[in-house]
Amino acid sequence: MSAEQFFAELRRIYPADRLLTGRAQLAPYESDGLTSFRARPSGVVLPETQQEVIDTVKICHKYEVPFLARGSGTSLSGGSVPIEDGLVIALNRLKRIIRYDAEQRVAVVEPGVINTAVSERAAVDRLYYAPDPSSGPVCTIGGNVAFNSGGAHCLKYGMTSNHVLGMKVVLPDGTVEQLGSDSLEGSGPDLTGMFIGSEGLFGVALEITLRLLPKPEKYYTLQAAYDSLEKAGTAVAMVVASGLLPGAMEIMDRLSMDAADAAIGAGYPKDAKAVLIVELEGTSDEVEAEKPRLHKVIEESGAYIIEAARDDEHRLKIWKGRKSAFSAVGRLSPDFIVQDGVVPRTKLGHALKEIDKLSEQYGIRVANVFHAGDGNLHPLVMFDGRQPGGLEHAEELAGEIIRLCIRLGGSITGEHGVGLEKRAYIGEMYGEDDIEFMQQLRRSVDPLELANRGKKLPSAEAPALTSVGAHPLEKQGIISRE
Amino acid sequence: MITPETFDELQQAVRSVDRVRVRGGGTKNVLSADATISTEKLSGILEYEPSEYTFTALAGTPLKDIAAALAENGQFLPFDPPLVEAGATLGGTVACGLSGPGRFRYGGLRDFFLGVRMVTGDGRVVFGGGKVVKNAAGFDIPKLVVGSLGRFGVLGELTFKVFPAPATWTTIRAEFPDFKSANAAMIRVAMSQEEVYCLDVEPTGAVSIRIGGLGDAQAVRTDRVRSLLDGAQVEISTGEAEQQLWNDIREFRWVPNGHSLIRLPLNPGQVETAEKLLAPQAGPRRYSVGGNLAWIAWSDSAAADSLLTACRELGRKPLPLIGNWSGGVPSAEAGGAFETRLLDIFDPQRKGDLVPS
Amino acid sequence: MQHDIPTQSFGPLGEPMADAIQKCVHCGFCLPVCPTYQVHGEEMDSPRGRIFLMKEVLEGNVELDEATPYIDKCLGCVGCITACPSGVGYGELITAFRATSEEKRERSVVDKTLRKFILETLPYPGRFRLAATAGRLAKPLKGVMPGRLGDMLDLLPKSLPPAQKLPEVFPAEGERRARVALLAGCAQQVLAPDINMATLRVLAKNGVEVVIPKSQSCCGALAAHTGAASQAKQFAKQNIKAFPPNVDAILTNAAGCGSGMHEYALWLRGEPEESAAAEFVKRVCDVSVFLEKLGLRETPSLSAPTKVAYHDACHLAHAQKVRSQPRALLRTIGNLDLVEIPSGDICCGSAGTYNIEQPETAGQLGHQKAQNIASVEPDAVATGNIGCMTQIETHLREVAFGKPIPVLHTMQILDRAYRGEAL
Known part of the structure; x- marks a missing residue:
C-alpha cells in the first residue's frame, strides 16, 4: 500500500482546501511553540466533524502512517511538532461547544475549542473553567487534555485532569470509546485521568466533558517586591505555613520583569530583585477576613513594597504582565528554552540559588518566572542560536536545571509535558523498569506506535534528546532544526 | 491470607497467589471477602512535610492515623474520605475511589492522589506519578487505579496532596416541604459563589450545607447561604455537634441494620429521576456532593435486581460496599478496549479477582 | 526564531x-x-x-x-x-x-491589469472620480464583468457627492490656538468630501488654523501595502517636501493614511531622505489625537439622545495605538451614549484594496462586523477611516435591523454636534 493510495483515500473525505500538501501549506505546521524543533509532515488535514477525525485515524491505521493531532500549536515541549512524513490532523475547526449546562455545571466541548472560550461561554452564569495556562486565549482544550496543562491557579484547583469528567476518544486504531461520564464521581478505574496527559499517545479526544466552577466572587491580588529571589521564595513558604490557601502564588525575577515591562508596561518596581504575586479568592467576606493575615505574613517576609490591585483592571494588568513573560523574553533574547521543572516547595530557595550559580558558570542569562505555590519553575534559558554552539550550550544548562529538579525530589515537567524536548530526562526521573512499563502500555494501546510517535517516551526509532551535541533524531534525519 | 510486612514481601505475595484480592481494614466487606492478601502490616506514614502539602504512606495505613497526623498541623484530606473511624485504609479508599460529602469544594480522591508505587497483577513493581503537587511526566497511573477495585494490582505506597483545614465549620440544615424544592435549592447553592464544602439532600426535603473558613466571616456567610434557601426553616450547627453530624454521615451510621450500602454516581440533573426510581423500595438514602453521588441503604429483604434495573435506567454503575448484598458488583465489570489493553500489561493473566462471585 | x-x-x-x-x-x-x-x-x-x-x-x-x-x-x-x-x-x-x-512575482494578466488600474486610479482623486462615475454607470453590466471587477462595483456608492474644492488655508475661529497642516486623502475626497469639510470646521471651531498644501500627493499607503515600493517612495518624498515645517502638526483624518505616513522612514530606508522622513514621521498624528490633547474649547451636544458604537479602525487602534482619544472626544458630546462593539479588535475586512483583492474573506469579515455592530443596536457608528466606513455601510445594509444605521467619521459627529444637529 502506497502513499498515493493513502492520500487517495484521504481525498475521498477531504476537499482540496482541507487536505494540504503544498510546500507553503505545510511549512507553517512544521513547528509549535518550541521552534528549536521542526519536522515536515506529508500532509495536513482540517476535519470539520468528529466522524472525519475517526475516519482519518482509521485510514492512518490502515496505511500505518503516524499522525499528530494538534490544536493551536502552542506546546512548549515540542509536543505538537509533526512526525516527519506523518499526517497532521489539525483540529482547529472542531470548535463547537456541544452542550452547556449551568445547573449541572458542565460543558461538553470539541477539542478545537479555545481554553478561554469556555469561561467566556459560562460567564453569564458566573461560572468558569478553572485551568488557566498562560496561553489560554490561544491554546485549545484538546491540547490541554493531551498535555494536562496547568496554569497559575493550580495550587488550589489543580490541572486539566482535575477538571475533565469524561471524554469521547478515538484510539489509535480507530476504536471509539466513551471514558468517564458527566458526574463528578466515577465508577470503575479512572480511564479519563489515565488518558489525560498522555501527550496524544493514546489517541485523540473528540468530545470533552468539562467541570465548571462558580467564579470566585472576589479576588484580592497583591504584589510584593523583594531585594532577593530567596526572600520571595521564603515568603511563599511562610504564606503556606500560615494556613492560608491562596488561589495563586507567582514569582518573577528581575529579567522577566524587564521583559514583561517592555511588552506591556506592567510597571514593576525598578529596583526589585523579585516580585511575588499572591492572589486570594473566594466569597468577599472570606477574602476580607483573610486579607489582614496575608498582609501580616508578607510584611514579616521582608517585602519592601506591598501593593494590592486597586481594581479589576489593575488585577488584569498584573496578570497580563505575568502571563506575557514567556513571549516577552523574545525582546531580550533571540532564542530561549523554557524549562518546566518542579521542586518541593521547601527547596525553592535552594533551587533558585543553584540556578543562579549555573547561570553564572555557563555565562548564560536565565530569567525566572514560576508558579511558586506549586514549586513549578520556569527558567528561561536565553541564547542566540545564530552563534555556533549557542543552542547546545544552552541545552546543556537547561539539562543541568532539570537534573537539579530530579535531585531535589521533583519532576522534570509540571505542566508543559515531556514532548520531544525532555525525553532524555524522563528516564532519570523514573526507573528503567517504569519507562519500559510505560512503553508496554503504549504499545498495548497502539502497537504500531502511530499516535504522536516519538513524543513523551524514549523509543527505538526515536531516541531521546541528549543535552550535548546534535540531536539524535537529527542525526537520523527524523527532525531538523533551524 | 498472606499478610506481607514489607514491599518485597508484598511483591512475593502477589507472585505466589493465583488470585489477587486485597483486604485493608475490611470496612467494605462486600469487596474484601475471601481476600488472599492483607495490607494490615503495610502501615505507616513514610514522609509528611506539612509545608509541602504532601505526604506518602503505605497502603495499609488507617485513614484515622493520617487524619490525626494532618490535624496536628492544621491540615486535612480535602476529599473527605468515608469510614475513617470504622478503620478504612488509604489503599482501600483509593481502590474503591471513595470520597465523602466534602469533596464538593475542591475535588475528589482522584484530584489529590499524586503518586503510587504498586505491584502489578503479574508481580512487577511500578511507580507512577510523582511526589510533588504538580507533575506532567509519564502516564497518570495514580488516576488509573482510583476506583479500579484492585484490578491492576496491589497498591503499596501512596502520595497525596493535602490542604490547610478551615479554622471553623458551620452547617446549615434547611427543611423544605418536598424533595423537588429541596433539589432546586441544592442547584441554587451549587451555582452560587458561596463556596460550600458539603451539599447534601435527603428524600425528606432536608438540605445540608457545610461552609468552612475563618471564624470572623462565618456569621455573614451563614446569612448569605440562608438567603438562597427561600425562607426555609433552618437549623445551624457549629462546634463539636457539627463535627459529629458529618461524622455520622461519613461513617454511614444512618444505614439501618439488615441493609447493604450502595454507592451510585449521578449528575445533578438525574437526582429527581433517581429519587422517583428508588423511593418505592430503597431504604434511607442521601444525595450528596451537590447531586453527583447517591448513597443508598438497600434492605436485605428487597430484590437486588430492582436496584440494578433503576441504575441501568440511569445509565450508572452502582458499587456495593457493605452488607449482605447479593446483586454482584457492576462497577467491576470488564471495560472497553482502552481498559482491556491497559489490563493486558498490568495483569495479563487476570489474577486480580475483583469480587466474590 | x-x-x-x-x-x-x-x-x-x-x-x-x-x-x-x-x-x-x-x-x-x-x-x-x-x-x-x-x-x-x-x-x-x-x-x-x-x-x-x-x-x-x-x-x-x-x-x-x-x-x-x-x-x-x-x-x-x-x-x-x-x-x-x-x-x-x-x-x-x-x-x-x-x-x-x-518584482519577482508572476501575476496573471487580469491581476496585473486590475493592480495597475488600482495603483493608477485610487491615489489620484481626479482619476478616481472619473473611474467611479464610469463604474457607477457600469453597475448594470456587473453580470458580464469578471468576478473581482464586479465586486469592486458593488462597493461604489449609488451616487457620488459633489466634489468640494478645498481651500489652501482654513482660518481659525476666534483666538488662534494652533496651526496645523492636513493631508486631504484621495479616495476620501471623492467618496466622502464631507469628512474633510467637517474636520476643517471642527478644527476651526477649536481655534486651529489649517493649511492644506496644494502640492501634496497621496500618502502612498496603498502603493506600499500592495508592494509598489517605488510609487510609495515617490509619494513619500513628495509629501515630505510639500508639507511646511512651520506647523504644530501634520494631521490625517483617515487611519490608513496616518499609519502609512508613519512608515515613511521605513519606505525610504537607505535613501537620502531617510533622516528627513524620520523627522517628518514624528510630526504626523491623527486629528483625534491632536484635538484630544489640545482640549475642546466648548463641549457640543447632539439635538437628540443618540447611541453611538465606536468602531476601531485597525490602522488607528493597532498601527497607531489610537484608541482612547476618539472615544474621549465622543464622550464629551452631550446626548451621546458611547457603546463598544463585541470583538471590536477584529478587522472589518476593508483594509485598503483588500475587498477588491480578497472579496470572499473581506465579505465574511464585513458580515461578521455588521452583525456584531447590530448586536448592540446603535443609532450610528463612529470611526476614523473612510475604508471602514464604506465596508461597514455595505454590510450593515445586509444585516436585517429595521432601521438604517449611518456610519460617520468622528469629526462628522463632532461637526454635527457643534451645529446642534442630530445624526
Missing part, C-alpha cells in the same frame, strides 16, 4: 525583515486576533504562519509563488502587533516583504 536569511541580498529592507522574524518566538498569541485565522482556521492564514512562510521564502526554501496566496490574504490590519508580547514588527515585515517580492 532562528533564521538563515541572507540579509544583505535584500538591500536596506533585509535587516528590518530579519529583525522581525528573529523576534518571533512562534507563541501563537497572534492567532486569536487575526481576522483571516478566525475565518480559515489554518496556520498559513495566521500572522505566525505568514512570518514562518516569509522566512522560508527569504531563506530560499519555499518558492515565492507558493507563499503569495497566503501573504496576499493578510489584511494588514496589524491586530497581531497589539497582541504580540515579543514586539515583532509585523507591519514592517510584511510591507518590506511585499516591496522586495513584487
Whole structure:
C-alpha cells in the first residue's frame, strides 16, 4: 500500500482546501511553540466533524502512517511538532461547544475549542473553567487534555485532569470509546485521568466533558517586591505555613520583569530583585477576613513594597504582565528554552540559588518566572542560536536545571509535558523498569506506535534528546532544526 | 491470607497467589471477602512535610492515623474520605475511589492522589506519578487505579496532596416541604459563589450545607447561604455537634441494620429521576456532593435486581460496599478496549479477582 | 526564531525583515486576533504562519509563488502587533516583504491589469472620480464583468457627492490656538468630501488654523501595502517636501493614511531622505489625537439622545495605538451614549484594496462586523477611516435591523454636534 493510495483515500473525505500538501501549506505546521524543533509532515488535514477525525485515524491505521493531532500549536515541549512524513490532523475547526449546562455545571466541548472560550461561554452564569495556562486565549482544550496543562491557579484547583469528567476518544486504531461520564464521581478505574496527559499517545479526544466552577466572587491580588529571589521564595513558604490557601502564588525575577515591562508596561518596581504575586479568592467576606493575615505574613517576609490591585483592571494588568513573560523574553533574547521543572516547595530557595550559580558558570542569562505555590519553575534559558554552539550550550544548562529538579525530589515537567524536548530526562526521573512499563502500555494501546510517535517516551526509532551535541533524531534525519 | 510486612514481601505475595484480592481494614466487606492478601502490616506514614502539602504512606495505613497526623498541623484530606473511624485504609479508599460529602469544594480522591508505587497483577513493581503537587511526566497511573477495585494490582505506597483545614465549620440544615424544592435549592447553592464544602439532600426535603473558613466571616456567610434557601426553616450547627453530624454521615451510621450500602454516581440533573426510581423500595438514602453521588441503604429483604434495573435506567454503575448484598458488583465489570489493553500489561493473566462471585 | 536569511541580498529592507522574524518566538498569541485565522482556521492564514512562510521564502526554501496566496490574504490590519508580547514588527515585515517580492512575482494578466488600474486610479482623486462615475454607470453590466471587477462595483456608492474644492488655508475661529497642516486623502475626497469639510470646521471651531498644501500627493499607503515600493517612495518624498515645517502638526483624518505616513522612514530606508522622513514621521498624528490633547474649547451636544458604537479602525487602534482619544472626544458630546462593539479588535475586512483583492474573506469579515455592530443596536457608528466606513455601510445594509444605521467619521459627529444637529 502506497502513499498515493493513502492520500487517495484521504481525498475521498477531504476537499482540496482541507487536505494540504503544498510546500507553503505545510511549512507553517512544521513547528509549535518550541521552534528549536521542526519536522515536515506529508500532509495536513482540517476535519470539520468528529466522524472525519475517526475516519482519518482509521485510514492512518490502515496505511500505518503516524499522525499528530494538534490544536493551536502552542506546546512548549515540542509536543505538537509533526512526525516527519506523518499526517497532521489539525483540529482547529472542531470548535463547537456541544452542550452547556449551568445547573449541572458542565460543558461538553470539541477539542478545537479555545481554553478561554469556555469561561467566556459560562460567564453569564458566573461560572468558569478553572485551568488557566498562560496561553489560554490561544491554546485549545484538546491540547490541554493531551498535555494536562496547568496554569497559575493550580495550587488550589489543580490541572486539566482535575477538571475533565469524561471524554469521547478515538484510539489509535480507530476504536471509539466513551471514558468517564458527566458526574463528578466515577465508577470503575479512572480511564479519563489515565488518558489525560498522555501527550496524544493514546489517541485523540473528540468530545470533552468539562467541570465548571462558580467564579470566585472576589479576588484580592497583591504584589510584593523583594531585594532577593530567596526572600520571595521564603515568603511563599511562610504564606503556606500560615494556613492560608491562596488561589495563586507567582514569582518573577528581575529579567522577566524587564521583559514583561517592555511588552506591556506592567510597571514593576525598578529596583526589585523579585516580585511575588499572591492572589486570594473566594466569597468577599472570606477574602476580607483573610486579607489582614496575608498582609501580616508578607510584611514579616521582608517585602519592601506591598501593593494590592486597586481594581479589576489593575488585577488584569498584573496578570497580563505575568502571563506575557514567556513571549516577552523574545525582546531580550533571540532564542530561549523554557524549562518546566518542579521542586518541593521547601527547596525553592535552594533551587533558585543553584540556578543562579549555573547561570553564572555557563555565562548564560536565565530569567525566572514560576508558579511558586506549586514549586513549578520556569527558567528561561536565553541564547542566540545564530552563534555556533549557542543552542547546545544552552541545552546543556537547561539539562543541568532539570537534573537539579530530579535531585531535589521533583519532576522534570509540571505542566508543559515531556514532548520531544525532555525525553532524555524522563528516564532519570523514573526507573528503567517504569519507562519500559510505560512503553508496554503504549504499545498495548497502539502497537504500531502511530499516535504522536516519538513524543513523551524514549523509543527505538526515536531516541531521546541528549543535552550535548546534535540531536539524535537529527542525526537520523527524523527532525531538523533551524 | 498472606499478610506481607514489607514491599518485597508484598511483591512475593502477589507472585505466589493465583488470585489477587486485597483486604485493608475490611470496612467494605462486600469487596474484601475471601481476600488472599492483607495490607494490615503495610502501615505507616513514610514522609509528611506539612509545608509541602504532601505526604506518602503505605497502603495499609488507617485513614484515622493520617487524619490525626494532618490535624496536628492544621491540615486535612480535602476529599473527605468515608469510614475513617470504622478503620478504612488509604489503599482501600483509593481502590474503591471513595470520597465523602466534602469533596464538593475542591475535588475528589482522584484530584489529590499524586503518586503510587504498586505491584502489578503479574508481580512487577511500578511507580507512577510523582511526589510533588504538580507533575506532567509519564502516564497518570495514580488516576488509573482510583476506583479500579484492585484490578491492576496491589497498591503499596501512596502520595497525596493535602490542604490547610478551615479554622471553623458551620452547617446549615434547611427543611423544605418536598424533595423537588429541596433539589432546586441544592442547584441554587451549587451555582452560587458561596463556596460550600458539603451539599447534601435527603428524600425528606432536608438540605445540608457545610461552609468552612475563618471564624470572623462565618456569621455573614451563614446569612448569605440562608438567603438562597427561600425562607426555609433552618437549623445551624457549629462546634463539636457539627463535627459529629458529618461524622455520622461519613461513617454511614444512618444505614439501618439488615441493609447493604450502595454507592451510585449521578449528575445533578438525574437526582429527581433517581429519587422517583428508588423511593418505592430503597431504604434511607442521601444525595450528596451537590447531586453527583447517591448513597443508598438497600434492605436485605428487597430484590437486588430492582436496584440494578433503576441504575441501568440511569445509565450508572452502582458499587456495593457493605452488607449482605447479593446483586454482584457492576462497577467491576470488564471495560472497553482502552481498559482491556491497559489490563493486558498490568495483569495479563487476570489474577486480580475483583469480587466474590 | 532562528533564521538563515541572507540579509544583505535584500538591500536596506533585509535587516528590518530579519529583525522581525528573529523576534518571533512562534507563541501563537497572534492567532486569536487575526481576522483571516478566525475565518480559515489554518496556520498559513495566521500572522505566525505568514512570518514562518516569509522566512522560508527569504531563506530560499519555499518558492515565492507558493507563499503569495497566503501573504496576499493578510489584511494588514496589524491586530497581531497589539497582541504580540515579543514586539515583532509585523507591519514592517510584511510591507518590506511585499516591496522586495513584487518584482519577482508572476501575476496573471487580469491581476496585473486590475493592480495597475488600482495603483493608477485610487491615489489620484481626479482619476478616481472619473473611474467611479464610469463604474457607477457600469453597475448594470456587473453580470458580464469578471468576478473581482464586479465586486469592486458593488462597493461604489449609488451616487457620488459633489466634489468640494478645498481651500489652501482654513482660518481659525476666534483666538488662534494652533496651526496645523492636513493631508486631504484621495479616495476620501471623492467618496466622502464631507469628512474633510467637517474636520476643517471642527478644527476651526477649536481655534486651529489649517493649511492644506496644494502640492501634496497621496500618502502612498496603498502603493506600499500592495508592494509598489517605488510609487510609495515617490509619494513619500513628495509629501515630505510639500508639507511646511512651520506647523504644530501634520494631521490625517483617515487611519490608513496616518499609519502609512508613519512608515515613511521605513519606505525610504537607505535613501537620502531617510533622516528627513524620520523627522517628518514624528510630526504626523491623527486629528483625534491632536484635538484630544489640545482640549475642546466648548463641549457640543447632539439635538437628540443618540447611541453611538465606536468602531476601531485597525490602522488607528493597532498601527497607531489610537484608541482612547476618539472615544474621549465622543464622550464629551452631550446626548451621546458611547457603546463598544463585541470583538471590536477584529478587522472589518476593508483594509485598503483588500475587498477588491480578497472579496470572499473581506465579505465574511464585513458580515461578521455588521452583525456584531447590530448586536448592540446603535443609532450610528463612529470611526476614523473612510475604508471602514464604506465596508461597514455595505454590510450593515445586509444585516436585517429595521432601521438604517449611518456610519460617520468622528469629526462628522463632532461637526454635527457643534451645529446642534442630530445624526
